[in-house]
Amino acid sequence: MLLAWIPLVEVPTAPPGQAQAEDARWPDEYQTGQFLCHADFPLAAHRPLLDSLTALEHDVFERLSLRPSREPVHILLFRGKGTYQGYVKRYFPEAPLRKALFIKDRGVSMVFACLGEGFDVDLRHECTHALLNTALPVTPLWLDEGLAEYFEAPTAQRASGNPHHKYVRLNAYLGQTARLEDLEAIRDLPQMTRSRYRDAWAWVHFMLHGPQEAREELQRFLGDLQALTPPGVLSRRLRQRLPDLDARFASHCRRWYTP
Secondary structure (H helix, E strand, O other): OOOOOOOEOOOEOOOOOOOEOOOOEOOEEEEEOOEEEEEOOOOHHHHHHHHHHHHHHHHHHHHOOOOOOOOOEEEEEEOOHHHHHHHHHHHOOOOOOOOEEEEEEOOEEEEEEEOOOOHHHHHHHHHHHHHHHHHOOOOOHHHHHHHHHHHOOOHHHOOOOOOHHHHHHHHHHOOOOOOHHHHHOOOOHHHOOHHHHHHHHHHHHHHHHOOHHHHHHHHHHHHHHHOOOOOOOHHHHHHHHOOOHHHHHHHHHHHOOOO
């Protein structure tokens, strides 16, 4: 959903009272890959995390076989929660007050986050949304969130270290696995409960680490979206390639190794 317009010339406007001179530049700014970072605090201590976003950029496009986008993504970072929420409320009054946000307005992609617990996870999650948005005209809601849940983990933990996995595995042993069609029926973000985020992550994990046919079909589905070709329904495409899809998914959830 497009929200209220944020004043933009070359970069987003700095928070009130923190503009420098007449160009309203932020106290600290830094560029890494296609990410343009603006912060109301010094970024030196956070540059390793910011630099790792270029690896995230590479991983997202390579793993999903998407044509990379050079569209810039502005990352607006705040030291305090109050300043962060005040800034978002001022320029985007319709936006939910969450720990971090991705918003695209008038063609400008923006990620908002503030320092605190889980800052690195939140930043990777929202930057994944931004990268997908720069490359694709639209992404199904469940898939957009499932991919963000997958790529929010550090690289070494994506295959076997995500906190979702122990719950997915336990539910699978109890005979409780999500049907993909139920996720595809979700149309609004409030419907994405915690368990739905977990289910979306599980299906993405299955497609990226399970049968080759599933990975190929995910990549082809996203490729069709990028090429503006009607992609059809992903669950139907997967079932054509894997008639025993539900059984394969359940087996994957039960057996994937977690150290």
